[in-house]
Amino acid sequence: IRKKNADKLENAQVSMLLFYHMLAIVFVQIFIFSGNWALAKNINFYNVRPPLDPTPFPNSFKCFTCENVVDNYNCNRWAEDKWCPQNTRYCLTVHHFTSYGRSTSVTKKCASRDECRFVGCHHHRDTGHTECVSCCEGMICNVEIPTNHTNAVFAVMHSQRISDGSRWTVNIPLLASVIIILLL
Missing domain, CATH: 1.20.5 (Single alpha-helices involved in coiled-coils or other helix-helix interfaces)
Incomplete structure (x- = not known):
């Protein structure tokens, strides 16, 4: 028994x-x-990490890049993933929108200091549209679009830029698989 x-x-x-x-x-x-x-609208553009491939030159960076796209989401979603040219140092964003705040055009690109001197918002009376321009310094810093005088600015970093290519990232599904296998 x-x-x-x-x-x-x-x-x-x-x-x-x-x-x-x-x-x-x-x-x-x-x-x-x-x-x-998950729906594509749940993409977190703020959590973009620089690629692990070697940079083409010291202090190189990337910007979201698009030309005359209908809105910010589509610009960021389909932006080209390429390094900015060596003669640029900033990310420029130009946003055109109606008096009701609806975007009509978004352009983002790498820019020199000269291209960034026209930051701010300008209302065009003849068309009724507003154009806001902003520039920023840093890796893929142009996530948002300027919509008024408080965010249509020239934002620069005051500290020394360094490459952070040796940063560790965690692959959540892989980590979960390892933990479950260890528990069994």
Whole structure:
């Protein structure tokens, strides 16, 4: 009887272990593939990390770049991922919008200091549109669009810029998989 009870207990433990293992696999798969189910509007443009590829020259940087795109979201979403030329130092954003605040055109690009001297907002009476221009210094710093005099500015960093290519990042699905495997 003891042997029979021990066999039943062992079978139950094996079944429970298999159940937990399958549950862990399902959890990991759902976690990994859940990113594909999210709507594209949930993209976090603030969490953009510089690429690990070598920079073309010291203090190189990238900006969101687009030309006459209908709104900020589409500009950031489809922006080219390329290094700015060596003769530039800033990211420029030009935003055209109606008197109701609806965007009509967004242009973002790498810029020199000369191109950044026209920051601010200017209302065009003949068309009724407003144009706001901003410049910023730093890696992909032109996430937002200028909409008024408080954010249509020339923002520069006062500290020395350094490349942060050795920064560690965590791959959440991989970390979750390792933890679950270790628990089993």
